[in-house]
Amino acid sequence: MDIKILGTGCKKCNTLTNNVKEAISETTVEASIEKVEDMKDIMGYGVMSTPAVVIDGKVVSTGRVLSVDEVKKLIKE
Numbered sequence: 001m002d003i004k005i006l007g008t009g010c011k012k013c014n015t016l017t018n019n020v021k022e023a024i025s026e027t028t029v030e031a032s033i034e035k036v037e038d039m040k041d042i043m044g045y046g047v048m049s050t051p052a053v054v055i056d057g058k059v060v061s062t063g064r065v066l067s068v069d070e071v072k073k074l075i076k077e
Contacts (some may be wrong), residue, residue: 001031001075006042007051009035016051016065023071031075 003020005012017035020068024031036042038056045054049063060074 001029002053002056002057003028003075004036005051006036006045006047006054008039008042009037010050013037013051014066016053019066019068020053020071023068023075026068027075028071029075051054 003024005013005017005020007016013035017033020033024033042050042052044048045052045059047062051065052062053060053066053071055074061070066074
């Protein structure tokens with residue numbers, strides 16, 4: 001599984017990144033996590049509101065910080 005966190009490095013983006021890392025560590029899912037901070041790359045996903053989460057190329061969340069439990073639900077789908 002390939003997970004990308006889209007955001008410019010703000011507090012919300014960092015919190016989301018930490019929540020994603022914690023969710024992965026609490027499950028058996030194997031995933032790579034990448035932070036994408038370049039605005040051109042972020043806009044390439046069609047995202048206008050950060051932070052955002054992209055799983056395997058699909059935008060699954062924009063504009064909010066997901067909780068650890070919300071991330072777990074997304075990665076189990």
